[in-house]
Amino acid sequence: MKDVAERANVSVSTVSYVLNDSGPVAQDRRNRVLDAIRLLDYSPNESARSLKRRSASTIAMVVPDLTNQFFAMVTEGVQRAASAVNVLVVLVVPDAIELPEENYAKLLRSQRVDGVIYLSGTGSMPESIYDLAKSGPVVLVDEQIPGRDLPAIVCDSRRGAREVATHVLDQGHRRIAVIGGPPALWTAQQRLAGYREAIAGAGIDPDSVPVHAGDYRQESGRAAATQILSGPAGERPTALLCANDLMAIGAIDCLRNNGLRVPEDMSVVGFDDLPISALLTPRLTSVRQPAHDMGFRAANVLFNLLEGNDVDTSGTLPAIVKIRESVGPPCR
Known part of the structure; x- marks a missing residue:
């Protein structure tokens, strides 16, 4: 700034006024400062400026x-x-x-x-x-x-999870499984709590609903669905509540690989509403964040x-x- 001030024949404070637009400067002085900045290829030190202005x-x-x-x-x-x-x-x-x-x-x-x-x-x-x-x-x-x-x-993950689970229950589903997120994550806990509230509101014991923990990645949804399908066909859930879209996509892929159709054989919901979710076939019911x-x-x-x-x-x-x-x- 001192070099710019000397080149423009102005004070350092005038240079500061021009750079920060923080004080009155006559147009001829402003032009001299701007010319000096261009000629000297001056670039303000942003770290120093940020310290000064907090x-x-x-x-x-x-x-x-x-x-x-x-x-x-x-x-x-x-x-x-x-x-x-x-x-x-x-x-x-x-x-x-x-x-x-x-x-x-x-x-x-x-x-x-x-x-x-x-x-x-x-x-x-x-x-x-x-x-x-x-x-x-x-x-x-x-x-x-x-x-x-x-x-x-x-x-508001809890409310979103409760509302999407209520939609599934309103369709008549009573055998439901959850593919949840990492148990230590607050978001996963909130979504699971929302699912349980909707399930309890439908007169179903939420403790009777199996929860398979995933890690929010697609492969964990596929692995959880594989485990779900390993049980007797007559006891399988008719709907999966997945705590994010990636796990829902993995679960759908597993269902298709096992000859099951969505939603005819099993309904699936996700969470996040990623852009890809509206492009799937069928399009994925989800909760938009x-x-x-x-x-x-x-x-x-x-x-x-x-x-x-x-x-x-x-x-x-x-x-x-x-x-x-x-x-x-x-x-x-």
Whole structure:
């Protein structure tokens, strides 16, 4: 900035006014500053500027993996919010870099990111990530972690699960199985609780409904469906409640490989409403989470915290049931 000021024959504060649009500058002086910036190929130090104005220049986004479209859509929302305020997003995908959580926490600290948006794949948070919250804010998205008092932007998974299970029960299904998510994850617990509430409301003992734990990946849905089909044909469920779309897709693939039709022989529902879900045959009944909006809101909460603004540090977005052709009455 001193070099720019000398070249333009103005004060350093005048250069700052021009760069930040933070004070009055006569047009001829503004033009001289802009010419000097171009001639010197000057680029402001965003890290230094962010320290001065208590804002962000770089944030980190931690996601379990990007093979799940839902995670990618959340990340896109974060990126959209960040680009609107010229903030760089450092993407950390633990599965891709093959680093333990403790190690990538050290990596983030060495990069001196201003804050972190964290989407857990385990339902827990290592101490080293939590320690980052002592030097800069950490905002959770699509998750709440017991014992961690951190801002969180989530979807009303429990209500969405209850409503989609109610739709299945209204079709006449009474033999139901659940393919749930990782038991330690808050999202999986919320969805299972919603299913159980709907089942109990239909006069069925929820403890009588088998729950097969998956990991939100397609292969685990296929494996759970294989186990379900291993029982006697007359005792098989007529409907599967899957805690995300990828596991539902894996389950449908298993059913087809075993000569079963959806929904004629078995109805299937998912959760997340990924873009591919409306392209399947039959189209998948699912619960839509506003993934992009969740990422966008989490980023804006982070930015407001960095700037010291008063902001609601929690938020629950609505889930919307999308009824399609993968659910029908049970076969008689």
